[in-house]
Amino acid sequence: MVSQKGLIGCLLLVVVALWKGATAETYKVGDDLGWTIPPAGSVAYSTWANAKRFQIGDTIEFKWSGEHRVAEVTQADYDSCSKDNPLGFYDSSPTRIVLTSNLTRYFICTEDSHCSRLGQKVTIRIGGDYSSSGDNDDDDHWWEWNGASSLSINIVAVILCTALVISFLSFN
Numbered sequence: 001m002v003s004q005k006g007l008i009g010c011l012l013l014v015v016v017a018l019w020k021g022a023t024a025e026t027y028k029v030g031d032d033l034g035w036t037i038p039p040a041g042s043v044a045y046s047t048w049a050n051a052k053r054f055q056i057g058d059t060i061e062f063k064w065s066g067e068h069r070v071a072e073v074t075q076a077d078y079d080s081c082s083k084d085n086p087l088g089f090y091d092s093s094p095t096r097i098v099l100t101s102n103l104t105r106y107f108i109c110t111e112d113s114h115c116s117r118l119g120q121k122v123t124i125r126i127g128g129d130y131s132s133s134g135d136n137d138d139d140d141h142w143w144e145w146n147g148a149s150s151l152s153i154n155i156v157a158v159i160l161c162t163a164l165v166i167s168f169l170s171f172n
């Protein structure tokens with residue numbers, strides 16, 4: 001006999017799983033640091049980015065005060081901090097950018113030598129293999145074990161719950 005509590009718990013699980021699967025995240029670049037001259041060079045932004053799991057549909061938000069800008073550039077221009085041929089240019093804070101593909105994106109600040117000498121630049125890797133990107137415990141959830149896609153977890157949850165509902169109804 002299936003208890004009513006078990007049934008309710010099961011339905012809650014489905015709601016949580018569906019909600020999680022449908023939720024896109026917004027990431028504030030640099031977290032509390034924001035978009036500014038990093039205290040010890042670009043490592044602040046690479047550390048920040050490496051700890052995230054950017055996915056298609058997520059948004060990154062550049063937020064700053066004072067004299068900063070955001071330019072999206074090619075990888076070559078990123079490496080050389082060249083601001084002459086930006087793919088995108090944003091001069092008001094906050095700037096939000098939606099990640100629409102798995103292609104890596106490169107952003108620099110175009111003010112003075114903020115990129116070239118002070119390291120105000122960030123690389124955003126989307127999708128991809130996160131096995132070497134450090135501690136991601138924050139984003140590991142028990143309903144996404146072993147990296148199984150949330151879609152397949154949702155399907156399993158729905159099937160289990162349907163079976164529970166059917167047995168609940170037939171025993172009552």
Ligand SMILES: *[C@@H]1O[C@H](CO)[C@@H](O)[C@H](O)[C@H]1NC(C)=O
Nearest residue numbers: 056101102126127128129149
């Ligand atoms: C993006 O990367 C993720 C993770 O590797 C993958 O599951 C997904 O299919 C990719 N999407 C596209 C459109 O390539």
Ligand SMILES: [Cu+2]
Nearest residue numbers: 068109111114
């Ligand atoms: Cu700047």
